[in-house]
Amino acid sequence: MDNKISVVINTYNAASQLRETLESVRGFDEIVVCDMESTDETVAIAREYGAKVVTFPRNGHNICEVARDFAIHSASNLWVLVVDADERVQPALQRYLYDHIARPDCEDALSVPFASMFMGRFTSTKAERHVRFFRHDKAFWPAIIHAPVKIDGTVGRIPARRELEIEHFDDPTMAMRIAKLNRYSDNEVEKRLGRRYSALALLVRPWFFFFKMLILKGAIRDGRRGIIRAYMEMIYQVALLGKHLERKVQDESADRK
Numbered sequence: 691m692d693n694k695i696s697v698v699i700n701t702y703n704a705a706s707q708l709r710e711t712l713e714s715v716r717g718f719d720e721i722v723v724c725d726m727e728s729t730d731e732t733v734a735i736a737r738e739y740g741a742k743v744v745t746f747p748r749n750g751h752n753i754c755e756v757a758r759d760f761a762i763h764s765a766s767n768l769w770v771l772v773v774d775a776d777e778r779v780q781p782a783l784q785r786y787l788y789d790h791i792a793r794p795d796c797e798d799a800l801s802v803p804f805a806s807m808f809m810g811r812f813t814s815t816k817a818e819r820h821v822r823f824f825r826h827d828k829a830f831w832p833a834i835i836h837a838p839v840k841i842d843g844t845v846g847r848i849p850a851r852r853e854l855e856i857e858h859f860d861d862p863t864m865a866m867r868i869a870k871l872n873r874y875s876d877n878e879v880e881k882r883l884g885r886r887y888s889a890l891a892l893l894v895r896p897w898f899f900f901f902k903m904l905i906l907k908g909a910i911r912d913g914r915r916g917i918i919r920a921y922m923e924m925i926y927q928v929a930l931l932g933k934h935l936e937r938k939v940q941d942e943s944a945d946r947k
């Protein structure tokens with residue numbers, strides 16, 4: 691049985707945070723950096739740490755999902771851990787993963803808990819989960835924004851313990867968060883063009899996401915930071931719905947011409 695693990699990192703102009711990420715995964719058998727034609731020192735830093743560097747042409751893409759499938763199948767080992775350039779792997783998680791693949795009856799993939807940073811501190815909300823550890827021969831990653839990996843096999847769950855969480859050092863400033871919000875909502879509109887949103891949905895959906903983050907996910911425990919985070923969830927939905935309606939109106943106007 692293959693008992694080695696490759697860490698796969700998708701990058702584009704990630705030099706400001708990549709060193710800390712690479713330091714956190716030094717103990718794995720292989721590091722693969724799939725770079726989308728960075729113009730900063732990203733590739734040089736990756737090579738400094740002995741990473742295997744592969745290039746996925748950017749071609750105007752501003753989301754990493756388009757390169758994910760290429761990246762995970764560029765790994766030399768059967769088992770793959772996918773880490774973003776602004777994430778850190780804790781030592782306890784690394785040990786847990788190697789213990790997992792040593793089991794003869796282990797699942798083909800694992801859902802990993804995440805600790806998220808917001809406005810300079812880790813949040814108190816319930817840990818998010820993403821399937822980030824799997825056998826690459828059982829995995830396919832759709833080229834769609836926010837799309838999860840598709841697993842043709844069994845999926846287990848890593849316990850929600852703080853020392854087993856991947857630490858996500860998300861955008862350090864509000865300006866960067868707002869820029870990402872704008873960019874991501876642009877891309878998400880494309881996959882939602884087949885849907886229609888009623889006036890009621892336009893009214894209710896943003897407030898539901900505000901309530902979901904603040905109360906159901908527990909952001910209220912973070913006080914003022916939590917309230918701001920809930921508003922950011924709400925603003926994302928307003929931006930998405932507004933851009934979706936704008937696009938529909940433009941398409942309808944073009945059809946009438």
